[in-house]
Amino acid sequence: MSRVRPPGRGAEQRHRVRDLAEPALLLDAWDQASVAPVAGRGAVLVRLAGLCPDLDSALDLGVGECAALATLAHLRAFGREVAGVITCSSCGELLSAQVSLPAAEELVAAAAAGCREVAVGEFTVRAPTTRDLLAAAATPDRAYAVLLSRCVRRGDGSPVDPAQLTQEEAALLDEAAETITAATMTTLCVRCPACGEHVRAALDTAAVLWERVDIAAPALMEEVAVLARAFGWSEADLLAMPAARRAAYLERVET
Known part of the structure; x- marks a missing residue:
């Protein structure tokens, strides 16, 4: 796998990538993707991340192109590091793998292949x-x-x-x-410690992006619920609050 560079700002600006980890957008993404068919969640998230003008355009992307754009959205919202699990094709051993996602410029070039x-x-x-x-x-x-x-x-x-x-x-x-x-797919590669075989598998970055959203959104909703009960603030006020300040108030509730 090629050496990973930090994502370039120019590539993000050209594609106007929106941060899916931004609180209000995170909950919108969870709302919409959670009710979408499993195969359609990546397209929903790519559209919400600002990488397609509308859902129809996202649905008409090739699956590899959609995966490349989902990776770009993951870089912006959740960073480069992704963990995965591969089954060894030789012995059936379950293997853990850690991968650094490609740089934004590489993803833009891959997505442009269409x-x-x-x-x-x-x-x-x-x-x-x-x-x-x-x-x-x-x-x-x-x-x-x-x-x-x-x-x-x-x-x-x-x-x-x-x-x-x-x-x-x-x-x-x-x-x-x-x-x-x-x-246009990201590949996991790991050596099986049980049999020594080098195992490669495509990483479904659209599914990985959804998993991150599906973990982060309920955690955010729990924070909002705790603070709303404690202080009577509205969801909109709490989502607009910087994360560090929400965390500080949570500490005061818990203590």
Whole structure:
């Protein structure tokens, strides 16, 4: 993995990244993402972080591009360090891994690659979008067929029927889709202490971003509840209060 540099301010300014850890925005993010389908949470958070003009645009991002922008939002709100768990493909051991997220400039470049298409024989393959994943999730028994019909076209522009593909064609199409998506994904890499195998896995940064929001928002709500009971202040007043001052008042309540 390349050496990680601190995120550049220029990249953040160009993308007008909003801080999802800012109290009022954090609760809005939790409100909206908690009721969204699991596959759509990353798009919701990317939009709220100011990295897309609206939700429709976020849903139409390639999943790798959405992951890159979710990583940028994570950098702004929660920093570079992320912990993950990988299962060793050789022996099944559960491994803990720590990764430093890429610099903002790298993420902006990755996101700018967009939802690219590649030619595979007579087919054209594009990376799936969040909207594609939601459509597939709506019919789980046909999820693979739905993704193929939406993301793969024959030379004449017609959709692909999975039943008409050979095993070799299906494998090539899967590999092409993974290659497109992987270009903008963050990777965990760790050596398994049990068997010595070097294990690599893509980090779902959209899911990681949601996990951080889902931890931080309830903790903030608990602070607000404690201070509101103690002092009678409104939620709006408490959310506008600097975090250090909220913490100081919490200490006085607890003592």
